[in-house]
Amino acid sequence: MSSVISADGTAIAYSRTGQGPAVILVDGAMCFRRMGPSQPLAAQLSDRYTVYTYDRRGRGESGDTAPYSVEREVEDLDALIKEAGGEVYLYGISSGAVLACEAAARLGGIRRLAVYEPPFVVDDTYAPRPDDYLDKMDAMIAQGRRGDAVATFMKTVGMPGFLVGVFRLTPNWPKLKRVAHTLPYDFRVLGDTGSGRPLPRGRWAGAQLPALVMDGGKSPQYLRNGARALAGVLPNAEHRTLPGQTHLLKPQAVAPVLKQWFV
Structure with a gap:
């Protein structure tokens, strides 16, 4: 395992594969190097790039220094950018897309940005998250109700309750x-x-850097609307729909697009 030390002293674990310009992949909720889309995508990109995958703080083999703040996660990416030579391409998916945007707005050294389906709700095509959602999530974690927190999250993103019940019986739970x-x-x-x-x-x-905002042609309308909305507020962004894709994006579908964008 390789690691970098973030500004607050937290060790952030990462893996590196391939050769060429550096690309950092930023995972979404509950994903990390051993569980999620980053490793398969890294394999697709490693013929052209040096690809960095990492465990966001609190996940996998990375540390988790309290108290948490978004600024600390941006500092984690800053440490990785410096480890990668100071100049990188950055790709984020789902909530990792939003973190990637935060990093692009605050840090130097990012040549181009690409993101896929930030989980925004910007209109009436999906129920907004309640104002007390985060407070309730914090309370579940504080009470040790981790399973309830995961179930709540899954229902929030649209998984039917009976499927959540089935998922509780799988090895991934x-x-x-x-x-x-x-x-x-x-x-x-x-x-x-x-x-x-x-x-x-x-x-x-x-x-201010060039940014590519993507969504999937078969994804729920609210996610597609959120992606278009993000492309509209980023200072220098393009929007693209990947035909046939959903929020569970296939690495082989996005890799060719990233290779065209990261030039």
């Missing part, structure tokens, strides 16, 4: 419970972007 305490981290990254209101125009004003 204990793995998800181990990282359940990081769910409030993701919702702090998202902020009020699930309110059903338009995105704040100035939030990522510092992200």
Whole structure:
């Protein structure tokens, strides 16, 4: 295992594969190097790039220094950018897309940005998250109700209750419970972007670099609307729909697009 030390002293574990310009992949909620889309995507990109995958703080083999703040996660990416030579391409998916935007707005050294389906709710095509959602999630974690937190999250993103019940019986459930305490981290990254209101125009004003915002042609309408909304508020963004894709994006579908964009 390789690791870098973030500004607050937290060890952030990462893996590196391939040769060429550096690309950092940023995972979404509950994903980490051993569970999620980053490793398969890294394999697709490693013929052209040096690809860095990492465990966001609190997950996998990374540390988790309290108290949490979004700024600390941005500092984690800053440490990785420096480890990668100071100049990288950055790709984020789902809530990791929002973290990637935060980093692009605050840090130097990012040449180009690409993101896929940030989980925004910007209109009436999906129920907004309740104002007390994060408070309730914090309470479940504090009470040791990790399974309930995972189940609540799954229902929030649209999984039917009976499927959540089935999922509790799968081998992945204990793995998800181990990282359940990081769910409030993701919702702090998202902020009020699930309110059903338009995105704040100035939030990522510092992200002046070229950005590509993607969605899937078979994804729910609210996710597609959120992606278009993000492309509209980023200072220098393009929007693209990947035909046939859903929020469970296939690495072989996005890898060719990233290879065209990261030039």
